[in-house]
Amino acid sequence: MNCKISYFKTTGKIVSGVGAIKTLPDEIRLLGGNRVFILTDEGIVGAGICDQVLQLLEGNVASVSVYGKVPPEPPLETIDECLSLAQEAGCDLIIGLGGGSAMDVAKVVSVLLTSEKPLSQLIGINLVEKAGVPKILIPTSAGTGSEVTPIVILTDQQENLKKGVVSDFLFPETAILDPELTLSLPPGATAASGIDALIHAVEAYTSVNATPMTDHLAVRAIELVVANIRSAWAxxxxxxxxxxxxxxxxxxxxxxxxxxxxxxxxxxxxxGGEFHVPHGVSNAVMLCAVLRFNMIANLQKFAALGKLLCPDISSTDVKVLAEAGIRLLEELIIDLKLPRTLRELHVPKDAIPRMAEGVMKVTRLLANNPRRLTLADAKCIYQEVY
Ligand SMILES: [Fe+2]
Known part of the structure; x- marks a missing residue:
């Protein structure tokens, strides 16, 4: 039983359903926005989704500016560029339209617009001092969950490292979830983003900071993703x-x-940091090896996960159940044609020692891990999936 004091925080308002995007002008009005800045990426512009949003805004706001080139795994430099443009536009409301990258950039630009400190001083936990301009996040893929997280992940290209800004001020005021905006997402991106969502749920469920409330959400998320990811991909x-x-x-x-x-x-x-492997793909490759390493630390919880993933299994042995769950996840990764080895990702073997050192620096996440991890463990796990 988890006896620690726990908190539960989420996005203020979530509008969800087929056609939910049509509520956007009303949601902007409710937040007092009139000069809107949209952050999105080339794929969304190319798919016509940005135009669809612009049409909805026509006649409803005084001005709209668009930055349509948010790159995947956004580097720190992108934030500086977007911030200057948002300041020039005098925007009073930010929209993040896209996958995790566009939404993350929107979140951090929103707080930088009111911050006295530069981005370099906001990297870390709870270093943002005040609320940013209001933001609305609109995911166009199902995976990152960025619309309901207080986290922004950026790439420091000089250090080849991912860096995070974590602050409750990064929660958007509103998230709009409309499945019609995700229909044109290609199968590869559907698999990669969908497996990322599943991994978020599995990791939250097995985190040392799991609570009854997060377990409830994680279990339903696992059920929904496992039951639908193959159909959405196909x-x-x-x-x-x-x-x-x-x-x-x-x-x-x-x-x-x-x-x-x-x-x-x-x-x-x-x-992701050094080899620019897409986020969901790199997670998929690492998933089962890390779960096998972790399961010994909390066999009851991993057995419950196995039972959830394989409800027909008759064994009551916790190790058998835990292993069955991991095997089912492996089958899912195979079905979705996601890579399963570092070799397939063209990562050189001599990169393993420095990548293992990189893992050990991600103390923010290792603190949640059910099993303590050493540098030697990290090297072994990378070698296992080579
Ligand atoms: Fe993720």
Whole structure:
């Protein structure tokens, strides 16, 4: 039983359902926005989703500016560029439209607009001193859960490291979840972002900071993602699967925003930072090896996860149940044609020692991990998945 004092925090308002995007002008009005700055990426612009949003805003606000080039794994330099443009536009409301990168950049630009301190002094935990300009986040993939997390992950290209800004001021005022915006997401991105959502839920569930409330959210997220990810991957236009994936990603985000993610994400960060492996892909590669390492630390919880993933299994042996759950996750990764080794990602073997050192620096996440981890363990785990 977890007897520690716990807190539960989430996004103020969540608007969700088919056609939910049509509420955007009303939500902007409710937040007092009139000069809107949209942060999005080239894929969203190319898919016509940004134009769709611009049409909705026509005649409803005084001005709209768009930055349409947020890159994946956004570097610190992108934030400086976006901040200057947002200041020039005199914006009073920020919209993050896209995957985790566009939403993360929107979150951090929002707080920088009112901050007396530069970005370099906000990197870390609870260093943001006041609320930013209001922000509305609109996910166009189901995975990061960024619309309900107080975290922004950026890439320091000089140090080849992921860096995080963590602050309650990063929660958006409003999130809008509309599955129609996710229909055109290609299968590869659907698999990578969907598996990221599943990993958020699994890691929150097995985190040392899990609470009954985060467990409840994580369990439902796991059920939704496992039941729908194959359908969404196989036919992106399956609106029901897309809605369930958005819901699963949201619940997983709420769970990990409060319980934290663990070592799978810590192992994924060096792969993203140095080798630019997409976030969901790097997590998928590391998932099962890290879970096998971790399960001994809390066999009861990993057995409960196994029972959830394999409800028909008759064994009551906790190790058998825990292993069955991990095997089911492996099958899922195979079905979705996600890579399973570092070799497939063209990561050189001699990078393992420095990547292992990188893992050990992600103390924010290792603190949530059920099993203590040494540098030697980290090297072994990378070698296992080579
Ligand atoms: Fe993630």
């Amino acid at each position: 036919n992106g236009y399956n609106i029901e699967a897309r809605m369930n994936m958005l819901e699963g990603s949201l619940l997983a985000g709420q769970a990990f925003a409060n319980a934290g993610v663990t070592a799978v994400h810590a192992f994924a960060y060096p792969l």
